[in-house]
Amino acid sequence: MKFLKRRYLLITSLLVALFVVVPVIAINSNGLINGLGEGRNRHRKPTPTPAPVEPTPTTTPTPKPNPIPHGTKGFSVSSNNPGPTMGRGTIDPYDPEIGSSQSIYIEVFDTAYPVTSVNITLQTDHESNTHPMTLTSGTTGNGTWSANWVVSDTYNYTYKATLTAVSASGTNSVSITLR
Numbered sequence: 001m002k003f004l005k006r007r008y009l010l011i012t013s014l015l016v017a018l019f020v021v022v023p024v025i026a027i028n029s030n031g032l033i034n035g036l037g038e039g040r041n042r043h044r045k046p047t048p049t050p051a052p053v054e055p056t057p058t059t060t061p062t063p064k065p066n067p068i069p070h071g072t073k074g075f076s077v078s079s080n081n082p083g084p085t086m087g088r089g090t091i092d093p094y095d096p097e098i099g100s101s102q103s104i105y106i107e108v109f110d111t112a113y114p115v116t117s118v119n120i121t122l123q124t125d126h127e128s129n130t131h132p133m134t135l136t137s138g139t140t141g142n143g144t145w146s147a148n149w150v151v152s153d154t155y156n157y158t159y160k161a162t163l164t165a166v167s168a169s170g171t172n173s174v175s176i177t178l179r
Contacts, residue, residue, distance in 0.1 A: 083170030114140035
């Protein structure tokens with residue numbers, strides 16, 4: 001019986017050593033015995049991480065400007081705003097070149113009070129310029145006002161005129177999109 005007890009103890013000890021001690025050694029040695037865990041890469045140089053590939057930038061093509069009329073062009077404006085009333089006008093030339101002269105004429109009337117000022121603000125691709133207008137014909141109650149300037153900017157994408165007339169009745173502004 002003692003013999004069986006010893007044999008049992010021996011087998012139990014072997015099993016304990018096999019299933020408890022060996023894994024503890026493997027875990028405690030950080031994988032050096034059997035190559036498990038992080039320890040196996042301790043002496044290797046790290047593999048460099050490749051740099052992220054940047055996408056090639058794409059360029060958005062510049063849109064082609066819409067064509068505009070050539071030469072002198074007439075227009076009409078109307079609004080329900082208080083102040084002087086604006087009617088028919090002319091822009092000459094409609095498509096000026098940089099460095100050339102451009103003119104605008106507009107009929108303005110106010111039956112109650114004299115018109116005291118009229119101006120045009122011209123917005124182009126890179127500029128916004130205000131030009132005072134002068135009474136060219138008629139009276140301050142019913143007359144034609146004009147302005148002339150030298151073109152200093154392109155108008156390929158932005159080309160807008162805002163006409164403003166002032167009298168004791170109020171201020172009336174009308175915007176015209178030329179392109």
